[in-house]
Amino acid sequence: MLILEAQYFPSIAYFVALANAKEVTIDAYEHFEKQTYRNRCTIVGANGPLDLTIPIQHTKLKIPMNDVQIDYRQKWLNTHWRAIQSAYGKAPFFDFYSVYIEDELKREYNGLLELNKTLLTLCLKLLQLDVKVLWSEKYVEPDANGITDFRSFVHPKKQLAELSGFQPKAYTQIFGSEFVPNMSILDLLFCEGPNALEIIKQSGELHKN
Template sequence: MKRVAVDLHFLPCIEFFVAILDADEILISPQEYYQRQSYLNRAKIRLANKVETLSVPIQGRRPRLPLNKVLIDYRQNWQKIHLRGIQSAYGKAPFFEFYFPYLQPVLEKTHTSLWSLNQEMLTICLKLLQFKGKVTVCENLSEEQVDLDIRGQIMPSRPFTERNYYQAFPYTQLFGLDFEPNLSIIDLLFCMGPEAKKVLLSSIKKL
């Protein structure tokens, strides 16, 4: 049984799901600390003429806090911005009408913490991908026996080519002639639907 420890990203990138694809159990912890400039509160989508970053604003400038203590800043109108951005980017995608109703209520909901939002998003994404493994919440990941620990590895500032999980496998995207790799998983879901898992399998880096 393969156990993988992960950071709880917001709408994780494709590399994240490729890395956990063969996991029987995914381990997450609300006690993991928030990291600045990470995917914990941001995700990348493709608009008509650029790649856009969706960012969830948090309270406080540099909170050295566990994820379940990091509060989302609802004074900013980020929910409508995210929903509008996703609709603009993927409203004409083949599977938008099928998958968007799963995501919309989560983005419209007021979550108590970044942990709560990210956990609900991960649960939905795994469901839409028909992921067979289970997610386990642990108090202390450092005390768990794991087969793979990818915490702190998948970061916006470090290209995926530096790691041994993901290689870009082009699929049909809505905009542009050049394929844009490693966007949020919603890009793959909206564009490829039930074929998304096959794309993930084809994206495993061959060593």
């Protein structure tokens, strides 16, 4: 059984892990980690990769993911959506997918986990990726029997070479002459549409050394 953390519009490597698993458990009770994809995604804009980060309300040092609250006092929603529109407004499949994504993104959620869960469910549906996803009812111990722990394996600070087995398949992006690998699933959906799942399947698989 594969264990992952809940991410915000996850990267392509995250979906490669999902595509190569029959069953995945998302840990809802692990501790939130700063500067990870739990509340961040990376898209490709006119000036290159651009991080979009959800502000959270800090109440204590170690917060279980299911307790993390989004700081809606900050106007991050408008900022994120304007950035997405600017980056992908002219992408081949933006008009088709953006309707679904904007509807879900612009709701107000009870917490970060609820937002990530909703967006992951939507992305799996748009990709037509059939994988059984479970949400844990308690913290999953890293040494539990029968699990492969990939929590924080796909991480902003990790180089691609550290993602063993991941071989990102290049596709046509909107900006730049050089392909930027492992961006948010938004980049792949807007640029490739129905072909997105096939690109994920051609991008290898993740495994730990």
